[in-house]
Each structure stands twice: as C-alpha cells, then as structure tokens.
Amino acid sequence: MELTGSQIVMExxxxxxxxxxxxxxxxxxxxxxxxxxxxxxxxxxxxxxxxQGASHAADGYARSSGRVGVCFATSGPGATxxxxxxxxxxxxxxxVVFITCNVNEHLIGKDSFQEVDIVGxxxxxxxxxxxxxxxxxxxxxxxxxxxxxxxxxxxxxxIDIVRNVTLDSCEFESLPVEEHAGSGRLAALLRRAxxxxxxxxxxxxxxxxxxxxxxxxxxxxxxxxxGVVRARAEEQFREFVEMIDAPVAITVxxxxxxxxxxxxxxxxxxxxxSQASNHAVDxxxxxxxxxxxxxxxxxxxxxxxxxxxxxxxxxxxxxEINKNVETDHHxxxxxxxxxxxxxxxxxxxxxxxxxxxxxxxxKDEVFSFPTETEYDDGNGTMTPKQVLRKMAEILPAQTVVSxxxxxxxxxxxxxxxxxHPGQLITSGGFGAMGFGLGAALGAKAANPDxxxxxxxxxxxxxxxxxxxxxxxxxNLPVITCIFNNGTLGMVRQWQHLIFDGRYSQTTLxxxxxxVALANAYGLPGKRIxxxxxxxxxxxxxLDLNTGYVLDIAIDSGEMARPMISxxxxxxxxxxx
Numbered sequence: 152m153e154l155t156g157s158q159i160v161m162e163x164x165x166x167x168x169x170x171x172x173x174x175x176x177x178x179x180x181x182x183x184x185x186x187x188x189x190x191x192x193x194x195x196x197x198x199x200x201x202x203q204g205a206s207h208a209a210d211g212y213a214r215s216s217g218r219v220g221v222c223f224a225t226s227g228p229g230a231t232x233x234x235x236x237x238x239x240x241x242x243x244x245x246x247v248v249f250i251t252c253n254v255n256e257h258l259i260g261k262d263s264f265q266e267v268d269i270v271g272x273x274x275x276x277x278x279x280x281x282x283x284x285x286x287x288x289x290x291x292x293x294x295x296x297x298x299x300x301x302x303x304x305x306x307x308x309x310i311d312i313v314r315n316v317t318l319d320s321c322e323f324e325s326l327p328v329e330e331h332a333g334s335g336r337l338a339a340l341l342r343r344a345x346x347x348x349x350x351x352x353x354x355x356x357x358x359x360x361x362x363x364x365x366x367x368x369x370x371x372x373x374x375x376x377x378g379v380v381r382a383r384a385e386e387q388f389r390e391f392v393e394m395i396d397a398p399v400a401i402t403v404x405x406x407x408x409x410x411x412x413x414x415x416x417x418x419x420x421x422x423x424x425s426q427a428s429n430h431a432v433d434x435x436x437x438x439x440x441x442x443x444x445x446x447x448x449x450x451x452x453x454x455x456x457x458x459x460x461x462x463x464x465x466x467x468x469x470x471e472i473n474k475n476v477e478t479d480h481h482x483x484x485x486x487x488x489x490x491x492x493x494x495x496x497x498x499x500x501x502x503x504x505x506x507x508x509x510x511x512x513x514k515d516e517v518f519s520f521p522t523e524t525e526y527d528d529g530n531g532t533m534t535p536k537q538v539l540r541k542m543a544e545i546l547p548a549q550t551v552v553s554x555x556x557x558x559x560x561x562x563x564x565x566x567x568x569x570x571h572p573g574q575l576i577t578s579g580g581f582g583a584m585g586f587g588l589g590a591a592l593g594a595k596a597a598n599p600d601x602x603x604x605x606x607x608x609x610x611x612x613x614x615x616x617x618x619x620x621x622x623x624x625x626n627l628p629v630i631t632c633i634f635n636n637g638t639l640g641m642v643r644q645w646q647h648l649i650f651d652g653r654y655s656q657t658t659l660x661x662x663x664x665x666v667a668l669a670n671a672y673g674l675p676g677k678r679i680x681x682x683x684x685x686x687x688x689x690x691x692x693l694d695l696n697t698g699y700v701l702d703i704a705i706d707s708g709e710m711a712r713p714m715i716s717x718x719x720x721x722x723x724x725x726x727x
Contacts, residue, residue, distance in 0.1 A: 152322070153321065153323070154320060154323045155186065155317065156283075156286040156289050156312065156319055156320075157182045157183045157185065157186035157317040158186045158189075158323075159290055159321075160183055160186065160289060160293065160312075162290075164293075165193060165194070166325060166326065166328050166331075167219065167293075167297045168218070168328070170194065171197065171212065171221070171596050172187075172223055173197050173206075173208040173209045173220070174196060174202075174222055175201070175202045175223070175224055177224070177229045179225045179229075179251075179252040179265065180224065180251065180252035182314065182317040182318050183312075184223075195596075198621070199618060200621055202224045202229050202232035203585065203589070203615075204588070204592075204615060204617070205223070205589070206222050206233045206237065206589070207236050207586050207590045207615075208589040208592045208621075209236070209593055210236060210240045211553060211576050211589065211590030212596055213240075213246050214573060214590070215576055215598055216573065217383060218246075219248055219300050220246065221247070222248070222249050225265070226251065226252060226253045227265030227267050228267075229251070229265075230267055231272065233269075235581075235583055235585075237249060237273055238581050239578050241278075242578075242581040243377065243404060243579050243580050243581070244305050244306050244377065244378075244381055246300040246301045246305035247307045247308075248296050248297060248308050250309075251309065252317060253267075253282075254266045254314060277306065277308055280310075281311065282311050286320065289316070290323060290326075302349060303349060303350055304381075350484055350488065351469070353484040354482075355492075357482045357483075358492050359496075361480060361482065364437055364461055364463065364479075364480065365439075368436050369510070369513060370434060370436040370510070371398075371436070371437040371438075372400060372439070372460070372517075373392050373397045373400070374432075374441065375388060375400070375409040375443075376402045376441055376442035376443025377442055377443070378441060378443065378465075378467060378486045379408030379409065379442045379486050380404065380407055380408040380573070381442065381486075382485055383572050384408070384441075384490055385407070385408055387487050387490035387491050387494060388409055388441060389409060391493055392415055393415070395497070395508050396509055396510045397439070398417045398427075398517045399415045399416050399417060400418070401418065401419055402443050402449055402579075403421075403579040404443075404580070406564055407569040407571050407573065407575045408442075410569070411569055411570070412568055417518070417522055418522040418523050418565065419561075419564055421451065422714065423711050423715075424713065424715075424721075425520070425521060425522045426520040426522075426727060427517055427522045429713075429715070429721045429722050429724075433459070433720075434516070435459065436460050438457040438461070438463065442486045443466075444471045445474070446475065446580065450475050450476050451715060451717070451719060452718055452719055453475055456476055462477070462479050463482070464478045464481045465489050466483065467483070467484060469483050523565050524565060532705075533680075533704070533705065535709065536562070536565075536566045538632075538703060539563060539606075542604065543567050545686060545689045545690065546689065549571075549574070549601055550574070550603070551576065551591075551594045551595075552567060552575055552576065552605075553586075553588075553590040553591040554576070554577045554586075554587050554605075555584055555587035555608060555615070556577075557610060557640055557641040558636075558641045559607060559611075560577055560606075576594055578590075584611040585615040586615070588607070588619070588631065591604075591631075595628065595629055596625075596627060602693065604629070604632065605631040605632065606632050607633055608636070609633055609636065609638075610659060613659075616665075619674060619700070620672055622698040623672050623674055623698055626697075627698070628696050629698055630698075631698070633700070633701065635702050635704060636705040636709060637659050637707050638658055638707050639657040639659065640707075640709075643657040648725055648726065665678075666702055669699075674699065674700060675691075675700070677702070679702065679703045688701050712726050712727065713726060713727045
C-alpha cells in the first residue's frame with residue numbers, strides 16, 4: 152500500500168509494539184503529528200510541558216518497563232531541548248528512540264528558521280544517528296533504530312527526518328518485528344554487528360578461569376552494577392552470590408538488581424558508599440564486578456581501587472574493559488547469560504543443592520562495619536532515614552521510585568528498599584537535575600497499576616515542576632516528595648566541607664510555595680514537619696490515587712553521609 156512518510160513512521164511504531172509516545176509538536180514535525188491524529192486509537196501521545204520533560208519521560212518509561220521508549224520533537228530548539236535527556240539515556244544505557252524532523256531538504260545548510268544539525272549534536276551521545284532524506288528509507292531506518300536501541304548494550308538512537316520526506320509517498324509493506332532480522336539493510340547490519348546489536352558469545356574458557364579464581368579466594372566481593380538491572384538478571388545474580396557466599400556491594404545504577412534486604416548486601420559503594428562496602432572492596436582478595444563500568448564515583452582513586460584483590464569485570468561492552476580500572480580477568484557478555492553459565496557450572500561441581508562455599512569469617516569482618524548511615528534521631532527534626540523508612544513502610548512493596556540528583560538521591564538509594572529491576576529510576580551517570588518528575592510520569596504510563604514515588608529536592612524540583620500540568624491532565628498519579636532544606640544541598644555540603652563554609656549562591660531563600668504551586672496545577676499538597684504528618688499524607692495520597700506533592704522539611708545542615716572526596720582512596724572518608 153502507498154503511504155506518506157509520516158504514516159510509515161506510525162506503522163513502524165505499531166510493528167514495534169509501541170503504545171505510548173511522549174513529545175511536543177512544532178512546525179517541522181507537524182505532518183507526523185497529523186498522521187498521529189489518525190492513529191490516536193492505537194498510539195497514545197502524552198504532551199509534556201517541555202521537550203526535556205518528554206525526553207526524561209520516554210527514558211523513565213524504558214527503564215521501568217524494559218521496553219524501548221519513544222520521544223517526538225520538532226526542529227531547532229525543540230530538538231536541542233532533548234539533548235540533556237539523550238545524554239542521560241546514553242550514560243545510563245537506556246533504550247530510547249528520539250524522532251525529530253528538520254526543515255525541508257532544500258533549506259538544509261542555509262541557516263533556515265529553526266534549523267539545527269541535531270544529528271551532529273547528538274552523535275557523541277547516541278548509539279546511532281540517522282538523517283533521512285528519502286521516503287523509501289524510513290521503514291528500514293525505523294526498524295534498524297529500534298534494533299540498535301535495544302540490542303547489546305542498550306542506548307538511545309536519534310532519527311531526524313527532513314520535513315518534505317514526511318509528506319512524500321511510497322509503497323509500504325508491514326513486516327512483523329520477528330522478521331526484521333531477515334530483511335534488507337537490517338539483515339546486513341546484523342551480519343556486520345557494527346552497532347553491537349547482539350551480545351558477544353561467551354567464551355567457556357573464561358567461565359572456567361573465573362571458577363578457578365572463586366575456588367582460590369578467601370575474601371570474595373561482588374559488585375552489582377547497572378548491567379544486572381538492564382539484563383533483568385536479578386534471579387541469576389542472587390543465585391550466584393548465594394552459591395559462592397560473597398558479600399555484595401551495589402552501585403547507584405545497580406539499585407534493584409540485588410535486594411538491599413538480602414543479608415549479603417553491604418549497601419552502596421563509592422563516593423557515598425557505606426563503610427561496609429568501601430572497606431570490603433579495599434580488603435577483598437577477589438572482586439567480581441557484574442555490569443559495572445567503574446566510574447569515578449565508584450572507583451574514586453583508580454590506581455588503589457581493590458588494591459589487594461584480583462579484579463574480574465563482567466560486561467556486555469568490550470569498550471568498558473580496562474577503561475578505568477585494570478582487570479586481572481574479564482568476561483564479555485550479557486549479564487544474565489554469563490551468570491547462568493556460571494551458576495550451571497557451580498551446581499554441577501557442587502551438587503544440586505548449590506554448593507558449600509562458606510566465607511563466614513570474611514563476612515563477619517565486612518559486616519563489622521555499618522551498611523548504612525545512622526542518625527541522631529533525638530534532635531527534634533526528621534532525618535532522611537526516618538522519612539524514607541516511613542515511606543517504605545507505608546507504600547506498596549512494588550513502588551517504583553524516581554529521583555532527581557543531589558543529597559535526596561543518595562539518601563533514597565541508601566535508605567529506601569529496592570528489590571527488583573526497574574524499581575529505582577535515577578540519573579546516575581549524567582546526574583541531571585530535573586530528571587525525576589518526567590521520568591516518574593513515564594514510569595507511571597508504563598506501569599499504571601503500580602504506585603510511583605518521585606523523590607526530589609527543592610533545587611531539582613524547580614527545574615521540572617512544570618510537568619505537574621502533564622501529571623494532572625493525563626491523570627498520571629505520582630507522589631512527589633520534596634526534601635526541602637532551603638538550599639542546593641549537595642553543593643552546600645561540598646562548600647561546607649571543602650570550601651570553608653563559603654556558601655556561594657546555594658541558598659534558596661525564595662519561592663515558590665510548593666503546596667500552593669501544586670494547588671495551582673489542580674493537585675493536592677501538604678507541608679510536612681513530622682512523621683505523623685508524613686504518614687497521614689502518604690495514606691491520603693494512596694486513597695485519593697491522584698497526583699500529590701509533599702513539601703518535607705529537612706534541616707539545611709543535614710549531609711549525605713558517608714562521603715569521600717573525588718579522587719581519594721575508597722576508605723578515606725571525609726565524613727562517615
């Protein structure tokens with residue numbers, strides 16, 4: 152059948168099983184939105200308040216569901232407003248397809264109204280980019296883009312289509328997604344594997360070598376990274392660490408890959424890692440990292456990191472091996488596949504009951520250190536731990552939590568209980584303030600039957616509070632909890648500890664009144680000063696099943712503890 156380029160975009164979205172798109176229209180992409188009008192009964196579009204909100208929403212949709220998120224934007228400023236969201240998805244390996252439209256082809260390169268080279272801008276922060284100048288290429292590019300986004304190490308892809316191509320017509324034949332690998336340019340791409348569409352095949356010799364290293368270790372430690380979450384390998388990971396009886400440190404991106412309630416969990420690792428995790432990595436004799444890229448927030452001082460250990464890195468992306476920390480052994484492959492192979496060998500070697508490794512003395516040593524920060528609860532103000540434990544107590548166990556970036560982010564990861572992949576949604580690698588509310592809305596759209604909690608700070612919330620209009624209009628009930636300490640807390644903390652208390656431009660002694668703001672958007676809100684008020688408000692929010700904003704009073708001097716200065720040794724705590 153003959154379709155316009157815009158209609159082909161819609162048909163390809165349907166092929167991929169896309170049911171929701173986030174975006175914001177404009178001149179260049181108007182033909183696509185005209186086609187969307189015809190497909191409105193099959194594809195839901197959520198109009199956000201800002202393109203950046205749409206980008207984060209598509210990302211939150213992807214992270215919480217494991218499916219590919221989709222985002223639309225127009226040319227020029229519409230496209231550039233996506234850049235922070237694209238970079239966030241790229242740093243955290245989140246599969247999102249961004250579709251923009253540019254000016255008509257004869258205007259390309261002429262500094263035309265709302266023209267920008269978004270392909271060139273996005274190239275360093277995507278897995279792949281495409282500029283489509285021929286209507287006959289749209290179907291192949293769309294199919295390829297989704298395969299690239301979800302394949303191998305996931306990540307964002309950008310498709311930019313010149314406006315006249317969205318109006319041109321050509322023959323289109325629908326093709327089920329399971330047949331895409333055998334068609335045209337995508338088949339050739341798969342054969343070349345130039346975009347990492349398939350996880351590398353695991354070398355059995357690598358598995359054998361790691362098993363030998365495990366057998367020789369007396370003090371093993373395992374790191375649960377974001378790769379465990381992306382691969383949805385939580386069961387394989389749990390079985391592995393329990394069979395080898397090893398403590399587990401969890402990265403920011405690994406939250407939910409291994410439940411923090413498991414007795415082997417030592418807490419977060421790195422700059423704000425627990426004493427148990429950081430001392431364990433310094434004292435272990437074997438460190439097995441699964442899906443962790445050893446960023447500077449984990450590795451800190453790379454040349455002394457795990458200085459007493461043989462280091463093993465398991466990762467799907469060969470480029471991450473030895474990039475930051477030199478390894479003694481590595482295995483390239485999907486976390487679920489590698490762990491399944493290891494578990495099968497361990498079961499075969501040690502019987503059907505799963506093995507007899509026992510590292511009690513080592514675990515006793517590790518857990519002699521605290522796994523999370525203890526607070527003085529007797530000073531009359533709520534502590535972050537009290538607030539988060541009350542939230543975890545009242546909210547359903549499957550609650551999805553999105554955060555912005557700052558002290559509240561660290562407190563949430565330290566003290567809320569994350570038990571499954573997709574439960575924690577946070578900007579780990581890029582650290583984008585303003586990420587949280589858009590991501591929460593995307594998570595709610597993907598998981599309408601789950602409670603979604605947005606944990607933010609008063610600084611971060613100012614950057615995305617316009618999306619309350621999206622929340623109210625589409626009835627996407629998210630509970631927003633603002634840790635309001637009247638300051639840019641994490642920056643103030645550094646100013647206090649490192650810059651001798653010179654609080655330059657971090658005091659937020661200004662509006663808005665967040666409760667009044669919520670009311671202005673048609674949502675209820677409450678100011679919270681004690682735990683009884685918090686419990687009452689959370690219960691009311693659950694009963695109403697509507698968007699709700701809680702403005703929670705936190706002392707401005709409260710810090711995210713522990714803390715190690717950037718580039719310092721992993722146990723050199725500035726504060727504990």
